[in-house]
Amino acid sequence: MSDFVRGLKCRMCGKAYPKQPLNYCEDDFGPLEVDYDYDAIREVINRGKIEMRPFNMWRYRELLPIDGEPTVGPLVGGTPLVRAHRLAEALGVETLWIKNDAVNFPTLSFKDRVVSVALSKAREFGFTTVGCASTGNLANSVAANAAQAGLNTYVFVPQDLETAKIIGTTVYGAKLIGIKGTYDDVNRLCSQVADRYNWGLVNVNLRPFYAEGSKTFGYEIAEQLGWRTPQHVVSPMAGGSLIGKIHKAFHEMYKVGLLDREPRTKIYGAQATGCNPITSGLKAGQDSHRPVRKPNTIAKSLAIGDPADGYFAIKVMRETGGFGEDVSDPEITDAMLLLAQTEGIFAETAGGVTLAVTKKLIDQGRIPRDEEIVICITGNGLKTQDAVANAVEKPIIIRPNIDDFAAVLEGQPEPVLV
Amino acid sequence: MPIKVHIPQAMRQHADGQASVDLAGANVKEVLDALGQKFPNIVGRIFDNGQVRRFVNIYLNDEDIRYLNHLESATKDGDVLSIIPAVAGG
Numbered sequence: 001m002s003d004f005v006r007g008l009k010c011r012m013c014g015k016a017y018p019k020q021p022l023n024y025c026e027d028d029f030g031p032l033e034v035d036y037d038y039d040a041i042r043e044v045i046n047r048g049k050i051e052m053r054p055f056n057m058w059r060y061r062e063l064l065p066i067d068g069e070p071t072v073g074p075l076v077g078g079t080p081l082v083r084a085h086r087l088a089e090a091l092g093v094e095t096l097w098i099k100n101d102a103v104n105f106p107t108l109s110f111k112d113r114v115v116s117v118a119l120s121k122a123r124e125f126g127f128t129t130v131g132c133a134s135t136g137n138l139a140n141s142v143a144a145n146a147a148q149a150g151l152n153t154y155v156f157v158p159q160d161l162e163t164a165k166i167i168g169t170t171v172y173g174a175k176l177i178g179i180k181g182t183y184d185d186v187n188r189l190c191s192q193v194a195d196r197y198n199w200g201l202v203n204v205n206l207r208p209f210y211a212e213g214s215k216t217f218g219y220e221i222a223e224q225l226g227w228r229t230p231q232h233v234v235s236p237m238a239g240g241s242l243i244g245k246i247h248k249a250f251h252e253m254y255k256v257g258l259l260d261r262e263p264r265t266k267i268y269g270a271q272a273t274g275c276n277p278i279t280s281g282l283k284a285g286q287d288s289h290r291p292v293r294k295p296n297t298i299a300k301s302l303a304i305g306d307p308a309d310g311y312f313a314i315k316v317m318r319e320t321g322g323f324g325e326d327v328s329d330p331e332i333t334d335a336m337l338l339l340a341q342t343e344g345i346f347a348e349t350a351g352g353v354t355l356a357v358t359k360k361l362i363d364q365g366r367i368p369r370d371e372e373i374v375i376c377i378t379g380n381g382l383k384t385q386d387a388v389a390n391a392v393e394k395p396i397i398i399r400p401n402i403d404d405f406a407a408v409l410e411g412q413p414e415p416v417l418v
Numbered sequence: 419m420p421i422k423v424h425i426p427q428a429m430r431q432h433a434d435g436q437a438s439v440d441l442a443g444a445n446v447k448e449v450l451d452a453l454g455q456k457f458p459n460i461v462g463r464i465f466d467n468g469q470v471r472r473f474v475n476i477y478l479n480d481e482d483i484r485y486l487n488h489l490e491s492a493t494k495d496g497d498v499l500s501i502i503p504a505v506a507g508g
Binding site: 022190203204239307311 | 508
């Protein structure tokens with residue numbers, strides 16, 4: 001299958017570039033974005049054709065920037081959209097859905113979507129060494145997918161990451177470089193690495209292609225709702241790219257004829273108060289984010305103080321009529337427990353951020369209680385267990401004796417549902 | 419000892435292909451002005467109406483100048499100034 005990419009285009013000045021591993025415009029340093037021939041895509045794509053394909057992210061491959069078949073991550077995506085009745089009741093809203101990328105394959109976060117595109121592209125460009133700057137989930141995903149693809153891998157992370165995210169990277173044989181500094185320090189170093197070595201860094205020189213993978217999160221939501229879009233979507237923000245790609249996904253689907261009605265979805269962004277460059281810029285009425293030098297939150301996967309897409313994230317929240325909020329660490333933990341105890345979904349701290357922000361926006365009256373809401377869960381709680389370790393009940397230890405157990409039951413109140 | 423300025427790959431075509439140049443100046447602005455005098459085509463790519471462009475980050479010895487004193491951040495001999503595209507990561 002041929003691809004439908006005309007090349008790359010600067011999001012600021014519109015300057016066109018041929019397809020190549022390059023993330024910024026040489027004239028104004030603006031981000032480069034993939035430029036598609038939507039008229040040609042419209043000719044070849046339709047709902048029936050997509051529905052015939054396996055339920056994974058590649059069923060939308062005409063709208064993804066790879067040549068031919070994907071060679072990395074052929075089974076990524078196709079995660080559940082869960083109708084969350086009990087959580088809806090707890091929040092006092094009518095219709096609530098959870099898009100659950102905590103169970104994305106293979107590394108339990110939405111990052112597998114972007115990585116499969118980026119590494120398929122890396123192979124097309126002929127790179128044999130790949131890497132990334134990461135807060136953890138991306139590290140896991142690059143390491144696993146690159147191992148399967150047989151690529152050499154260098155992963156750069158802040159040195160103070162959660163143990164699960166460190167072992168979940170090194171187990172795949174990736175070289176893990178822990179940086180004494182913040183994610184933004186890591187990121188800057190990676191731009192310098194990309195400048196010096198001829199490597200495919202997924203979120204540096206491959207970023208225009210990489211970022212497109214996030215759109216499949218949005219395509220799946222719309223298809224799973226029966227080829228329509230919800231009224232409200234709440235998404236976490238780290239680099240600020242995902243919320244823009246969900247919005248873009250909905251509008252592309254309309255443009256190529258997959259949706260009957262023009263999307264009117266309001267997009268909301270969620271951050272932790274300990275690292276809130278985007279929501280603080282939005283709330284202050286600025287057109288871009290306010291960089292945070294020293295992020296301090298349990299939501300480490302969102303701890304990007306100087307997000308590359310801060311400007312675009314604020315724009316999409318404003319233009320769609322959505323909003324952004326941030327929440328404290330205790331609110332994050334409470335929300336993780338609420339999600340687990342109402343829906344049986346153990347999300348990572350970023351999921352706690354998204355749910356807690358959703359609750360806040362509902363309580364503020366910004367999201368009406370009688371309209372349809374989708375919450376984006378992007379990572380798995382098994383990777384950030386420390387965040388809830390002290391908030392959950394300790395197990396009761398007894399001898400293997402029936403009277404011991406009866407004594408426990410007598411001493412305990414009836415189990416209470418949340 | 420002068421101040422070493424690192425130039426990102428995509429801008430080197432406007433800097434005689436050089437990856438870095440040695441320049442003088444008492445603060446970041448003076449150093450970048452010196453860079454602009456040497457390679458006039460670079461100025462408009464870094465600055466827009468006298469402001470550093472939205473997607474350009476300037477680092478003085480590994481620290482973002484926005485967390486120092488912006489363009490007024492003082493420089494001394496032996497410092498390293500890096501011009502780095504901001505659109506990475508996430």
